[in-house]
Amino acid sequence: MNFLDQFTSIHLDVLKEIGNIGAGNAATALSSLLNKKVDMKVPDVRIVSFNEMMELAGGPDNVVASVFLRIEGDAPGSMFFILSLQQASRFIQQMLGDSSLSLDNPPYDEMALSALQELGNILSGSYLSSLSDFTKLDLYPSVPALSIDMVGALISFGLIEFSQVSDYAIVIDTALNEDDHHPTESVKGHFFLLPDPDSFEIIFRSLGVSSYE
Secondary structure (H helix, E strand, O other), rough: OOOOHHOOOOHHHHHHHHHHHHHHHHHHHHHHHOOOOEEEEEOOEEEEEEHHHHHOOOOOOOOEEEEEEEEEEOOOOOOOOOHHHHHHHHHHHHHHHOOOOOOOOOOOHHHHHHHHHHHHHHHHHHHHHHHHHHHOOEEEEOOOOOEEEHHHHHHHHHHHOOOOOOOEEEEEEEEEEEEOOHHHHOOEEEEEEOOOHHHHHHHHHHOOOOOOO
């Protein structure tokens, strides 16, 4: 049986619920940071192959903004939050109230990079905390690292550095919108959670659903 065929709608529903709780926690933290109401939604959660993950981020040669962290503890893995440069620029402009800031061309403004790093810290921390609470697993994040580079280089480096090759990823779509902005102005990104090879089974077993049902 193909690995992806082992996952049922129950698995995905559980993952989406975890994503929604994480998004709610992140929205609360961002609302406090920006001093305005922020809404976050998780339109979709799915499990994809490594190649499909690359394509979702625009292909291996597409230049993006990425926050990477390593997950340690009971179910080790890697986590990437990836935004297109256009979406990253949109968030920075909304967060700092300066429409002149962008990531179109280097050298990048230090304040803009700091804002993006903070977004990545809040979102990754919120999702990881939600996953840890749901699974009752001890999961600890490394210090998130911000990079702007081609998708293929970012993901390959992040995985090779830790000698872990994940063939599959859990994708959590993320849509973030400030209360006073039209929904079309929402910032959309992807969370890629790549559990180490043995961690998929650990995560689902802890949720009470076997990956081999």
